Amino acid sequence: MADEEVTDPKALLEDRSKAKCVSQWYDYQKCVKRIEDDETGHKHCTGQYFDYWKCVDKNVAEKLFEMLK
Numbered sequence: 001m002a003d004e005e006v007t008d009p010k011a012l013l014e015d016r017s018k019a020k021c022v023s024q025w026y027d028y029q030k031c032v033k034r035i036e037d038d039e040t041g042h043k044h045c046t047g048q049y050f051d052y053w054k055c056v057d058k059n060v061a062e063k064l065f066e067m068l069k
Contacts, residue, residue: 009067010060017059024052 018025031045 010064013060013063014056017056017063020059021052021055024048024055028052 028045028048028051031048035043035045
């Protein structure tokens, strides 16, 4: 048992939860495409990026805490 490699259940749950957040991912990708030619560096997609990860984290949290009980 001491030789077994420990796996992080959060990483596995994140991969599974990404499919539920496709809408947010597409919004982020549209933003990236829209600002692609910005040479000033003032435009960014931080909001859309965080919206995507917020969705993933929300879906992960529901299952992760059940596993830890």
